[in-house]
Amino acid sequence: MGAIVVATLSTNIAANVVSPANSFSNLAPSRIGFRAGGLIAALIGILIMPWKLLDLYQGWLISYSGLLGAVGGVILCDYLLVRRMQLDVDALYTEGSEYAYGGSGINPAAVWATLAGIAIAVLGLIVPSLKFLFEGSWFSATFVAVAVYWLLMRNQALRDSR
Numbered sequence: 001m002g003a004i005v006v007a008t009l010s011t012n013i014a015a016n017v018v019s020p021a022n023s024f025s026n027l028a029p030s031r032i033g034f035r036a037g038g039l040i041a042a043l044i045g046i047l048i049m050p051w052k053l054l055d056l057y058q059g060w061l062i063s064y065s066g067l068l069g070a071v072g073g074v075i076l077c078d079y080l081l082v083r084r085m086q087l088d089v090d091a092l093y094t095e096g097s098e099y100a101y102g103g104s105g106i107n108p109a110a111v112w113a114t115l116a117g118i119a120i121a122v123l124g125l126i127v128p129s130l131k132f133l134f135e136g137s138w139f140s141a142t143f144v145a146v147a148v149y150w151l152l153m154r155n156q157a158l159r160d161s162r
Contacts, residue, residue, distance in 0.1 A: 017038045017041055017042065020037065020038075020040075020041035020044075021034050021035075021037035021038035021040075021041055022034065022037065023037070024036070024037030024038075024040045024041060025037035062134060062135065062137050063121070063125075063137070065137050065138040065141075066117070066118055066121030066122070066134070066137030066138065066140070066141040067118055067141070068138065069117060069121070069137060069138035069139065069140070069141035069142040069145070070113070070114045070115075070116075070117025070118050070121075070141040070142065070144070070145040071114055071117075071145075072142055072145075073113070073117055073141065073142035073143065073144070073145030073146040073149065074110045074113050074114055074117075074145050074146075074149050076142075076146065077113075077145070077146040077149045077150050077153075078110070078149065078153070081146075081150050082149075082150065082153045108152075109149055109152035109153050109156060110149060112148060112149075112152060113144075113145045113146075113148040113149035113152060114145055116144050116145060116148040117140075117141035117142065117144045117145030117148070118141060119144075120133055120140050120141060120144040121133060121134055121137035121140055121141045122134070124137065124140065
C-alpha cells in the first residue's frame with residue numbers, strides 16, 4: 001500500500017507541476033528556470049491550503065451531488081426503464097410529439113421525481129439520524145428519483161391505455 005501511495009503521489013505531483021512551472025518560468029525566463037517555477041508553484045500550493053478549501057466546499061459539493069443524482073436518476077430511468085433504450089430522435093425536435101407533455105415541453109413526472117430525490121437528500125441534512133442520506137446524497141437522490149419517476153410514468157402509461 002505504501003508503494004501505491006508513493007507512486008500515486010509522485011506521478012500526480014510530477015504531472016501537475018509541469019504546467020505551472022512552465023508558466024512561472026515564462027514570466028521571467030532569464031531569472032526563473034523550470035526548477036524555480038516548480039518550487040514557486042509548490043510554495044503557492046501549500047500557502048493556499050487546499051485542505052481548508054476542500055473542507056469549506058465539502059457541504060456544497062455534497063448538496064450539488066444530490067441535485068445531480070436526482071436529475072441523473074430521472075434521465076437513466078427514462079432511457080433504460082421507461083423507453084427501453086428506444087428514443088425517437090425526430091420527435092425530440094417536433095412540436096406536439098410524445099415529448100411535448102401537454103404542449104409545455106416539461107414532464108411533470110420528471111419534475112416531481114427530481115424534487116423527491118432532492119428532498120430525500122435534504123431530509124438527511126435535517127434529521128440527524130438520517131445523515132447517511134445526505135452524506136451519500138448522489139446515491140440516495142438517484143435511487144429515489146428512479147423509483148418515483150418509474151412509478152409516475154407507469155401510472156401515466158396505465159391511464160393513457162384506458
